[in-house]
Amino acid sequence: MTTTQTHTALSQVIDLDRYPVDLLDSPRGRAMVEFCRASLAFEGACQLPGFLRPEAVRRLVAETQAKRDRAYRTDATHNVYFEDVPATAARDDTLSLLQHSSKSAIAWDLVDADSPLRLAYGSDELTGFLGRALGVAELHRYADPLGSASLMVFEEGDELGWHFDRSPFAVTVMVQPSARGGAYEYHHDLRGEDHENSEALRAAVRDDLPGRITLPNEPGTLSLFRGRHSLHRVTPVRGDQVRINAVLAYSERPGDRMNRLTQELFYGRSA
Numbered sequence: 001m002t003t004t005q006t007h008t009a010l011s012q013v014i015d016l017d018r019y020p021v022d023l024l025d026s027p028r029g030r031a032m033v034e035f036c037r038a039s040l041a042f043e044g045a046c047q048l049p050g051f052l053r054p055e056a057v058r059r060l061v062a063e064t065q066a067k068r069d070r071a072y073r074t075d076a077t078h079n080v081y082f083e084d085v086p087a088t089a090a091r092d093d094t095l096s097l098l099q100h101s102s103k104s105a106i107a108w109d110l111v112d113a114d115s116p117l118r119l120a121y122g123s124d125e126l127t128g129f130l131g132r133a134l135g136v137a138e139l140h141r142y143a144d145p146l147g148s149a150s151l152m153v154f155e156e157g158d159e160l161g162w163h164f165d166r167s168p169f170a171v172t173v174m175v176q177p178s179a180r181g182g183a184y185e186y187h188h189d190l191r192g193e194d195h196e197n198s199e200a201l202r203a204a205v206r207d208d209l210p211g212r213i214t215l216p217n218e219p220g221t222l223s224l225f226r227g228r229h230s231l232h233r234v235t236p237v238r239g240d241q242v243r244i245n246a247v248l249a250y251s252e253r254p255g256d257r258m259n260r261l262t263q264e265l266f267y268g269r270s271a
Helices: 003-011 027-043 054-066 116-121 124-134 198-205 260-267
Strands: 045-048 072-078 099-106 149-154 160-163 170-176 184-187 213-215 222-225 231-234 243-248
Touching (some): 027 045, 027 124, 045 213, 054 116, 054 149, 072 260, 124 222
Antiparallel strands (some): 045 222, 099 160, 184 213, 184 231
């Protein structure tokens, strides 16, 4: 495929007029990168609404609905560190703050060859933009056959309980919000490298801590989020319309992938 053909194909999925990920050294490209860096520095999140074109979003909704019977469902209780609670943990320990998470995942190897997700995720232009926006010297797409990019489905009652991420950043695309519920909420920089801020953490889990931020759920929005220190959740989905979002995995190391245990945990199989 020629450079012109690649640009044309990518422009059918990503609104390159509004978000010139292919022209990062242009004035608009530099402004876009600076906007993302400033947003991440200010409140730990950056949202780019309308990043995916409406037709690409419609195709992803249809693809997801067609493959729901092949999605792997998880339903688990965990603490805010996404770990089992140690038997030795005291009742008032932050390790004992139990949360519930449930969802279904459509793995990367099930995504159509001509899917908008595959075209966007596989583009060097998007990867290069994300690396600059996140301030990462080298950013690489995952080499994982299951977890490189996934479609996550939240049905009635599904949620992600309060938690911190282990990775320094997350990249997602909202495909379809739920009719009600399914809100993405977080407390920016609730903990630090040298402190857990335990009292505030307990208050946040009780919904007693002010300053909670809720991000919009507009279809087609690309979101960058730093969740290692920011407590966050997806509230329970209500209504018949499922919540669908795509999770795009990247690493600072080339060839990175999940281990066998993690693949089986998230996708019910290994590859």
